[in-house]
Amino acid sequence: MKKLLRRLFLLGALAGAAYAARSYLQGKSPGKETVQIVFDDGSTRALASNTVEGQEFTDIARKILEVGL
Amino acid sequence: MAERSGAGSTEELDRVLADLRALSEDIESCAVLSGARDLLSSSHGPGVDRERVGAMLAALVNLSERVARENGKDHTSQLRIDTDEGHLLLVRLDGGGALAATTGPEARVGLVLYDMRNSRGEVEKVLAEGSNQ
Numbered sequence: 364m365k366k367l368l369r370r371l372f373l374l375g376a377l378a379g380a381a382y383a384a385r386s387y388l389q390g391k392s393p394g395k396e397t398v399q400i401v402f403d404d405g406s407t408r409a410l411a412s413n414t415v416e417g418q419e420f421t422d423i424a425r426k427i428l429e430v431g432l
Numbered sequence: 433m434a435e436r437s438g439a440g441s442t443e444e445l446d447r448v449l450a451d452l453r454a455l456s457e458d459i460e461s462c463a464v465l466s467g468a469r470d471l472l473s474s475s476h477g478p479g480v481d482r483e484r485v486g487a488m489l490a491a492l493v494n495l496s497e498r499v500a501r502e503n504g505k506d507h508t509s510q511l512r513i514d515t516d517e518g519h520l521l522l523v524r525l526d527g528g529g530a531l532a533a534t535t536g537p538e539a540r541v542g543l544v545l546y547d548m549r550n551s552r553g554e555v556e557k558v559l560a561e562g563s564n565q
Contacts, residue, residue, distance in 0.1 A: 401510035402500055410499075412515075419495055424513040424520040427488050428534050430481070432461035432474045 456547040458539035467528035
């Protein structure tokens with residue numbers, strides 16, 4: 364029983380480490396583009412670039428970043 | 433070198449943008465757009481099509497205002513767009529204009545936005561003085 368618990372604990376730790384590594388790599392991977400809008404009342408809205416709305420913003424932003432202001 | 437047309441003092445707007453860039457080293461370029469969507473001042477280099485940049489900035493401001501309306505808000509006060517190439521930041525000015533800046537991908541964006549919000553008052557003051565003349 365004690366051995367089984369130890370193995371389960373080890374398995375959990377490995378799964379946690381794998382998940383953390385995956386999250387870290389996803390965070391650093393290219394293609395992560397986001398749009399954050401803050402409204403006058405302080406509320407915010409985030410748009411992912413894989414949405415039509417978000418892509419409209421990121422397309423224009425990329426062009427501006429290319430040439431500068 | 434900054435350029436401008438429209439209300440406000442050219443030198444004063446240039447100075448405010450230069451001060452902002454000196455304060456916030458992560459800013460690569462910055463500009464001021466009027467409420468009528470005219471590019472009043474920008475720090476772009478030679479060879480950059482001013483009209484095109486002004487039109488793209490105006491399109492972004494219009495898009496953000498559309499999202500605000502769709503969400504039942506009066507207007508957008510700040511816009512942040514993160515891309516692989518860098519960040520594009522917009523802070524709304526009184527009268528519907530905007531202070532815009534671009535940074536590289538590794539910039540400390542929170543700090544840049546803080547500096548932009550601090551410079552906003554000065555930009556608004558210059559624009560108000562220009563429109564009173």
